[in-house]
Every structure is written in structure tokens, then in C-alpha cells.
Amino acid sequence: MASKLTRSNRSGWLMAFPGVALMTLFIIVPFFLAFAFSLTNQRLASPNAAEYVGFENYSDLLGLAVFTLEPERDEDGAVLRDDDGEIDYPRLRNFTRNNPEYPGLQGKREWFSWQSGDNRTVVLASDVVFMKALVNTITFVFFVAPIQAGLALCLALLINQRLRGINVFRTVYFMPVVVSIVVVSLLWKFIYSPGDGLLNNVLGWLSFGAFNGIDWLGRTDTALPSIMAMSIWQGVGFHMVIWLAGLQNISPTLYEAGNIEGASKWQAFRYITWPGLRNTAVLILIVITMQAFALYAQIAVMTKGGPLDSTQVLVFQAVERGYGKQDISGGSAISVILFVLVLAISLVQRYLTREK
């Protein structure tokens, strides 16, 4: 490695300089700053000097506890039930707020819970919003990465043909990529609008009025899928172009040879196209994963993390805390966690898709 670098001549370094300098200034330095800030209680604006606090910001974000709630019982030990027959439990806040018997639960909140017999087992988190953001972000990546990559490949196959006017289709599919994501988000906010929104209108018309309008972004079960759908639509054109470049790199002679040997369309795809796209596929998967983890603008414009945290994501939380609530150290800690997460997933992807 070292010998390669020393062999590079001066003009090579000179040409690399602008890019390297910008990346150092705006990516590498801020990253190390974020890591340093995350170990302090640095504020955005404050007369108090920052202090080193160790990993407190991380334990505040990641703290978890499990607690079993036993039902309220009457004098005979029978389980008390409310009017609907549901078991009565003591309120969690009796344990989590200023209760010296349970110091480990102080300030924690219910994340999720399940029933086991008469007892209810509750998982508590120090920072439920962060946990929900983490889960939502991973869910988003889990659905968006394969669907967006698959759709983009289908589109690329469709437009990789010598047809009159094929450029029109290429342009149409690519258009959403060129439009600012903020503008796209605003437009889709109108499309998803409750009541008279475009989507509700179209669905109502298609179903001859049988469809009842849905408040797409206002329901906890539809908000995140709605944002996934628009994000896939917006980004698919970009990855289509990368697939297309990969497709056009495959030598036509391979297809001719396949033709002569009587390969079906499926066989041509399976044994010529797909192996030829291998490196492109790895690139696209990693790029989409990283882009999807960085989800921010759609959330900031469309839902601000609501309703009930169903669209909270990590980057939005990092900005909200670091900037909105002036807690630079908390925002930095989230950024560092996100970095570790993306790095780990990218490494796993690299390992799984390595040349065998």
C-alpha cells in the first residue's frame, strides 16, 4: 500500500487535493468532532463550559430494563378485572417515578409489553423515542432497499430496448430524482391529504365510491408505509440509471451466443444478465442502504416524526435534539450510533456478496 502511495506523482496528489480537502473538512473532521462531542455535555449555545461525561449520552439513549407487572388482587388473591374483563394492573408510573425501591426504573418509560399468564412483562427504555426511531429506521431500510433495487432493475430492463422514443420513458422515470426531495415531499403531502386528497379521490373513483378516505399520514399504521412508498418512487429512477449502465456493459456477443444456443428469455436473464450485473448489484444495495438510513427530508416535511412517533427516524432525531433542543452532545451520540450501524450493515453486505 505504502509503495503505491509513494509512487504517485505530485500532480496526482494535486488533482486529488480539492476532493480530499473538502471531504476532510466537511465529513471527516465533523465526524471526529461528533464523536468527541458525544462524550461531553456540549450545548449549541450556553455560557456553561462543556464537561466530559463519559458514555452518559449513550447510556441515556440505550438504557433498557425489563419489569414484570403483577395484577392488582383483592383480599382473597383473586385477580381484579375492569368492566371489560381486562386485568387491572398498577400504573407503571408508580414504579418509575421517584420510587426508591426500584432505582433501575427511574425515568424509564414503557417501550412495549406482552402478556404471560396473569402477569404483564414490560420492556422499558430510557429513551423510548430513540428506540422507536431506531426500529422505524431499520424497518424503512429493510423494505426500501430490496423493493427499490428490484423495481429499479425492472425499469432498467424495460427501457434497455431499442425502441422509438425510449428516451421519453427514460426521462419520465428519472424525473423525480431531479426534483428536490423537499418539493416532492410537499407534493406527496397533498396527495396523501385526508378527505379531499388526490390518492383518496382516485381510490374512491376506482372503487365507485366504496372506498372511505384514509388519513394516510395521520394514522400510526399507514404513515411509515406511505413515506416508504413515496421514497421508493422518488429514488427509483436514480438506481434505474445505474442498473442501465450495468446492463449496457454486458457484451451483446454473449446474448448472440445465447440466442444461437437456443436460450429462452429467462435463461438469458438468469445466466447472462444477472451474473453480468453482479458488481452493479453490490453497489446499488450498499448505496440504497446508506441513503435509506439517512432518511430525513420526507419526515421533516411530512410528519415531523408523528403520529405517536410512528415515523421517528434517527437522522430526524439527531437534528431535532442537536439543533432544535440545542443538545449537541445528544445529537452527536445519535449520529455516532447511526454511523456504527451503517458501517456494520455495509460490512455484512460486503461479506455476503463477496466473490466466492
Place this chain on the structure above:
Amino acid sequence: MKTLPILAGLVISTSLAGAASAQTDLSLWYHGAGSANAEEALVNELVEEFNASQSDYVISIETFPQLAYNDAVGAAALAGELPDILDVDGPVMPNWAWAGYMQPLGIDESLLEGFLPGPIGSWNGEIYSVGLWDAAKAMTTRKSTLEKYGIRIPTLDTPWTGDEFNAALQTIAASGDFDYPLDLGMAWKGEWYPYAFSPLLQSFGGDIVDRTTYQTAEGVLNGDEAIAFGEWWQGLFEKGYAPGTSQDAADRETGLIEGKYAISWNGNWAAPAVVEAFGEDAIFLPAPDFGNRPVIGAASWQFGVSATSENPDGARAFIEFAMQDRWFTAFSDGTGLIPPTRSAAADTKFYAEGAPLEAFYGLSEGQALVRPVTPGYIVQAKVFEKALADIADGADVADTLDAAVDEINEDIENNRGYGHN
């Protein structure tokens, strides 16, 4: 296009300043670039007249879009390049004073006699900023609507009680004549939530933070009164009395006028359009009294002196120059905002006796309570906003308020109490 001659005027005035070396240059930053009403033009006029009125100081004004303004000030403070005179939003002022962006105003306090409480920005016993106007909110509706359903028209002295208000909403909802009886403005995310809804909480007897010490929110934001408020708040959306967090922003603007909503909880800035649509039928009613007392929010944008100003005397001279009834009247007429003194109100076209928005002056005088006066407010406002949105979306009331209290208390602790005396 209007800005061009103003800009030209600026260039000329600043170049003249260079020629006359005896004068001291001062800078003023202002948040309302591209404001829809006459506010920006009036501020420019104010600066020009001040420059012409004396020969010691020349003020040059730089305007920013409102959304970028606070960020610009924060960045300038870090870079040590704050202007001499700062324009600051009332509830944000304590934060800027605490962070060292501002210095005590030090103007002649007799000038503040007869002022509404909202436009005076004080923190830790010092006055830091003063506003040329205030804003107020009212339950905006039509007299004919209330009469149709047999609902009493409340007055400043005897506002609706909580029960009366709930009954009114129920009656209107039962009629089915409107999409929703009440429009709270849930579409306006951000500062609107604490500004418009914390007064409702205060009317129940709760608050965002304990104002005796400003060191905790425990028992105030999650006490019995606050939980009662939260249950009531959640009920508004559960019962379909008010559109929730996904309210369409366009409906917020025009819903009352189009007849989608019966009553709208809105500011005086939205009032001229309602008067135009309904004329004499438009009425502006005081906030309901939920037990403690009826409350509305107060404080708008104000002027203050930056901590790094080398010429605080010039900055003070400018602010004192601006504190004249004729400017209060001009701003009120141009923007529809409330003048800070009764004597100025008497000459305005909106707030004079018998004028269409006269009720708002009384509301500001009688019901106004400024938002918590603490540097932590900017964080507390965000926590409060999220709690109210979550409760409206169906979250458990007590748990949500507990979480908000924890977050506020943790923030106060992390900031070592925010330097309250």
C-alpha cells in the same frame, strides 16, 4: 419590487454615512424579510427617520427571512459578529440573554408606563427587550352561529366556563352543520402549540414549568390539573370536536370562512380576513375559564441591544426613538398587530373604540400571560409541542406528561439550572 427603492435608499444612506465621519455606524438585524404586510417597510421607514432625526448615529438595517433569523443570530454570536441592535422573539429572549447575546436594555423605564405586559421582555430582574406591538388570540366565530344554537355570548368579565364551552361544542357538533365545531390550528406546527395551547393548560391550573423557581416541571405539567387538561384535550379529538394533527394547512387558513368550522382559536393577525368576510357578524371572544382563570399568550418580536455592541447608547437612542405612540399606531395600522399602549390604540384603525378588533386589546390587557420566562423555554416549547401532539393522537395522558416532565427536568439539570437568580 418594493424592496428595490428601499435597498437603494440603504446604499445611499450608508455611503453618506461614510462621508460624514463624525457619525457612528450601528447595525440592526430584523427578522421579517419578505413579510406579507407592511411590517418590513415600516421598520425601514423607522430607521430612515431615526437617521434623519439626529446626527450622532447612522443605523443600517439587514433583514432576514424569519425561518433563518434565529439561526443567523446563533451563528453570528459564535463568530462574534452580532449586530448592535437585535430583533428577538419575546419567549426566546431569556435564552439569548443567558447565552450572552444580549445586554440589559438600560432605557428610561418611565417610557414603559402604560405598556401591556407582553411587549416588555425582562429576565432575572432586568429588562432586555421591548416590543412595538403585541399579538393576542381569541375564539373567533360569528354572532349568528352562536345565536342559532342558543349559546351565550361571553364577555371579558364573564367568559365561558369550561363546562359551558364543552356544552357549546357538543351542541354544535350534534347539529352536524359543520365538519368540526372547533378549529385549534393543529396544522400550525412549531411555536403555535405552546403559544396557543399552554394558556389552556394554565387556565386549568397547570403550566409548562414551575414559575416560582423554573427548576422543575414536576407536579405542574403532570399534576392533577395538567392531567385533567390532558384528558379534556384528548377528548376534543376523540369526540370529533376538532381536527387533529393531520389537519390540512389550507383548511386552517380558510375553514372558518368557508363554514367548515364553527369556532376558530386564532390570532389577531387572522382577524381582518374574518371581519372582511362576515362584517358585523364576526366576533372575537375571550378564552374560556377552565377553573383557574382565562388566559391567552403574549409577547411578540421585540428590540434589544446585543452584548457585543460597542455603542449601546446609540442602540438605546434608537429604541427610545421607536417607542412613540405614532410608531405604535403606524405598525398597528400596517400589520394589524396590537399597539402596546392604550393611548396608541385609541388612534389605530383596528383597535380604537368601536373599531373591529377592539376586543383584542382588552384580551391582551386582561388575560395575557407571557410564556415561561426562562432560557430553557426553547427546549420546553418543543417538549410541550410533542406532548400535546401525542396526546391528541391518542397517547396515554399521564405517561406522556410524565415523559415531558422528565425531559424538561433533565434539560434544566444539564444546563445547571439555566442561571436563574
